[in-house]
Amino acid sequence: MPNASSVRRGLKALLAALLAAAAVWLLCRWVGYDLQERLGNQPVYEILNDDYTQIIDLPEEGLTQKIQLKAGQAFYGVRFKFSTHGQLYKSGMLMVDVFTEDGTQIAQSAGNFLNIFDDNFTEFTIENPYIPTQDETLTVHLYNVTPWEGPLGLWASEGEVSNMPLYSGDGTGNALDATLAVQLVADYSGPWPSRLAEQLALPLAAAAFAAVLLAVLHAPLALLVALVGLALGLSFTRVTPALVAPDEYTHLAAAYELAGTWSGQQTADENGNLLVRACDAPYFSTKTGEIGIFAYKAQAQARANEPGSPNELTIASEAKAGQGTGSYWAQAFGIWLARLQGKNFYTMLEYGRLANLALYLVLATAAVALAPAALRGLFACVSLLPMSLQLAGSLSPDATVLGTVFLFTALCMALRQRRAACWQLVLLVVLGAAVAPAKAIYLPVVLLCLAIPPEHLDPRRSAASPTVTLHGLSLRPGRLVQAVVLLAAAVLWTVANLSALAYAARDMNMALLVAGGVAAVVVVVLACALYLRLRKTPHGLRWFYRGLAAVAVVAVVGGVYGLSHMGGGLTPDQLLEVQPNGDSVWTFSFGYICRNLPATIKLLLRTLPEQGALWLQGLLGTTLGEPIVYRIDVSWLLGVGLVLALLAASLPVQNQKPLLSRRSAWGTVGILACVVLAVFAAALNWTPINYQTLFGMQGRYLLPVLPLALLLVQRNHRFSLHQSAAHGAALSVAILTLLTQLQGFGLYASWQPVS
Template identity: 60%
Template sequence: MKKQLSLRRVVGSIAAAVLAAAAVWLLCRWVGYDLQLRVGNQPVYEIVNDDYTRVIDLPEEGFDQAIPLQAGESLYGVRLRFSTHGQLYRAGMVMVDLCDATGHELRQAAGNYANVFDDNFTGFSFGAPYTAEQAETVYLHIYNAVEWEGPLGLWASETAVKDLPLTADGKSQNATLALQYMTDYSGSWPTQLANELAPLLAGGAFAAVLLAGLQLPLAVTVAVAGLLCGLAFVRVTPALVAPDEYTHLAAAYELASRLGGEQPTDADGNLLVRECDAPYFGTRTGEIGILAYKAEALAIEQEPGGPDELTAASAAKAGQGSGNYLPQALGLRLARSSGAGFYVMLRQARIFNLVFYLMLAVLAVALAPAGVRGLLACVALLPMPLQLAASLSPDASVLGMVFCYMALCLRLRRKRAVWWEKILLIALGGAVGPAKAIYLPVVLLCFLIPVENLMGSTEFVKGPFGARVRSGRLIQAAALILAGCLWISANLGELVYAARDISLAVLVVGVAALAAAVGLVLWLYDKVHTDPKKLCLFRCGLGCTVVLAVGGGVFALSHMGGGLEPDQLLMTNPNGDSIWTFSLGYICRNLPATTKLLLRTIPEQGALWLQGILGTTLGEPIVYRIDVSWLLGVGLVLALLAAALPVQGTDAPLGRRTKIGVVGIILCVVASSLVVALNWTPINYQTLFGLQGRYWLPILPLVLVLCKCGRNITLRHDTSRGAALAVTACTLLTLLQGFGLYASWQPVS
């Protein structure tokens, strides 16, 4: 019976997976067909001669219009302005041949008279573009292929424009036709690109359904489905369009140069790059649209690349980042060593970053306790982390490290740690500290672990001044101290800038007093935690002390003086932004104004924050608002809630006191992100500037763990595999719709 059920499950899972893959394949074909109708066969014109004041009738032998081309310049066709002298032609054919100086035909285009209207431009597209190998002059031979009744004229200038003479049967017409070059053409690229995406997306659907049906470990689902969806994001996200990717490119490129033993900067601090890479380095987000996709695909096929010699000074400055760029830098290093072109190099760096993120995500899911594994897998497969991982963003490795640290802390709540888990806990805590400034409070998760689970062979260790310290506390202290020291070394400059209008001496004294207070609290807790009466008094005293300290601190900071003068408040940049931004001192002195700014921000930007957490807004939202359907966002939220609901008969992952601690950690991360965003918000703004929902992705699993601790709504069976499948399905649909939105994007006039 078990064998029969197993066989039925395998066959049913394979059949369902095949159907899912077929459905996704058909969706890809539909997207390609729809895009082809909307943005396919679309030309891009460049005006060459806009001076036209007379009409010259097309002679029997035709016209020859000279066209000078530069080396490497491509011509997809031309657009000419015709005159039918007020008549509507119903039959006939106009031919436009592109010929070289000897009269050899290079390209040909035809236009039916039914499409030629009086005093209107008519486009003639060649079957394939002509690209000049060297500077040369080619000729448009315009003639009538079928006899017609009545004259057909072309608009032209009164005199010939330089380098653009018009001749007929070898005789100069002392004129130049009203002429536009077709410099680009979308052709059938929408269909072609959609067809190239189909295998990846169909493979992702097949793998997700099959793995869910066979009930394989969720870590396998994250690895396989995440890899296929991530590779699709590598293709779907246009070059340098992921969040801040041009900055991350410069930072990873600099690290790659240092890994190769090369000097990455010139005397002015500009980043040195290969000659073939220089045009792509700058301070702006990349282009989107079907023509951007086309240019990238053609460059991958035809781009020659170049040797790994840093001979060109780019527009990017060196020193834009450090740390968390090692995977991207390795990808760039290997691509440069092999002489790959820019787009191949960029894709390889993206893939390296994706693989590193997935390794950490798989490790996190494998380390997590069974009750938390499903929600962690769902978060790892969301569109936003996969989009970040499939770019050059260092946030992907930060996400992976935080997920691993969080999973290990929850794992060790239920079991005694072995030696490698203790080492991993300290290493991950130290890595999370400097990864990104706002995530330092996450290191406090080590206190979720009962100290007994971290003890070694001896329970107590002799400390300074004869104190006896439990050995498990040393593991927690090591993680905290390592994270704190690395955090200070990585963020000291930013911290000093944020506190630029606060006395440094006062700041140092305050930090020292806080550290001493924390040490005293921990020491007292260790002394009284075994005595219920003393522990109750300790908690009451600690609560009163915290309330008094917070109230007194806020009062002191808000009355410390040293604010901006009235004339300083009026100083603005040319764009109207104040030259002053919110600092720690300004925030403390203007708490009511800061609170009002945050309250205005929540209704205005709250929906965008949720989109940023889920990934239903793609690319760089400050530059391009590529928002997929809100239905996909609803589906992702429901899938996350399904993974977060507790199952009947299972223990809550957190106790009552630890839940309070987790809430405190979440609030600390949120508060830190708000302070950082305020630090680059001009003081004359009415809402917060630059805060994005993706900054809160690392604490999303903690929020879901809190949901799992509730007991108001419970499930009879575990739905984690179904939730992971639903998240994968929504991610695939996000990719499909995102590709369509990227390809069909048009600038708003």
């Protein structure tokens, strides 16, 4: 039975959580109010007649203007240019009624001396649009209901324009051989800024409530990641507009195609274009989606009102088939389920995002649960970063990669401290095999399994000897497990990335490369065999290491020389070949890099100061969406807070034994260096050779190895804490991610294209 102290603590935690939820709800209301003040009731105009050379005074019987509306064209109202003949009126009111062809009134609006000015346009709007199913002629009747101090005029053309006649009276009078200067209100923001912000209040308030309650009660961090990550991830599916997450249009095509394959359907036409449903065809393109308040509004309305269609792929889209090279199982499952139910496009997209989020949270929560107690706060913070949850709340396969690498890293660190159970051995092999093909640049992470003591990987429950003998060689069974992990990873990585590797080495002598690779494998095998024979003789082992270092130096120097003199260089004419946008048609291949090492180093040195800050923003998630297309940067204060929270979660507690030994720490540094080099090599591979800085390099590519970098911080001896800051750091990251979403939503909504 709980004592009084624990009850009081629980009540205090509950009160703090309720206050936090109330504060976030009020903050969402404020964001909605602020956006409504700035963006609400804003029209978008489409010119119907811009020819006006005369002023027609509004007669007592009024005027009737006919306007043409196309099928499917939204009508939110009309806009006319008035004239007060240079006077400032103090009284008068005008009514504008709009009727369809069958006489149904669809709009009625008023204008008075407070909003009608000389030689200015005034709009008359409605909140809900009228959208005809076929071409239609609307009737607009203008008349006075309160007399004006002086004549009220409207600018018009001399002669009828575009089959839009103007009549005196209610439309039964004489044609005036003119057309008013009129613009169609094609869109209208209305109350949508406030309404959309209100939709974020519930998930964000729930995230704040759960984060504070669980952090104050020191609940398991895995539970905090699962619940808070779910609430924040759900809000990210709404904060990030459709197809605006990094490369989301490509990921949509890949997941959509996989869902079609599961349904046993033909997914491409004879030209390789992706086949889609009729209701999805307008949304498939090869560009990032739209942002701004009107994009948010259109997506919300379409999600609620747009019809779906049966799961029949009948229309060829702009997207190409065959783009799926990553892990799209979760996204494809969501899309397949939505198509099976006949949902519309935006609902289908949301299903795919939610399925991706669910898989990420399963992996991230498992990583936090499996990690050693000293590292759970670190993994919880990284899992709740804005970038992690933004990727999870989109169609990006990087979310699965993140979760898989996090779980593999956590498992390796856990097995450094305790003996592996049978299911953990299986999980280690499966995760190592999954990390390698998931994304080529993360292959070095698999080497982390070598940091596990081999005795912890021994599958035997009761071993008479720590070693087993195979063909006269004695070795630990744990080494065999590590070899299986590395071999499976190497084979799957090669199968998944061989074509990409061949493309990157397209201007090199493939025969020499294969011969060099075979020679390297032979040297490694011989070195392993020699090590097994000399490991019990200190003198022989010392000479083995010296010889190995000498071979490595010769291999590096000889390899660099050979690669830089392998041929395949570009001719002067080829170097000058450019595309219409000025980019070179050639990119930094492996061969070009090896032949031009000084130029490559100069490019990287120029890139670091210019793009370094953006990489940090991309790593944390304080720059949202696809930064190459839209730069949505939240306050740098949020970034500083996230960095401090990560450092707090990484600092050791006093008298805590470091998890990594000195040798393991240097091995971790080597893994990080290999991943960074692989990331740079991948970015160079799509950078034109006439660029002065890297193209397309983003900080999120380093996010999977962020826990490894923070592990090195955890090993420091100069700074330590009296007690663990894990729960406080996780709470801080959750709140900062929440604030990032709110500010990001405001920036997305208020974005305007640069003129």
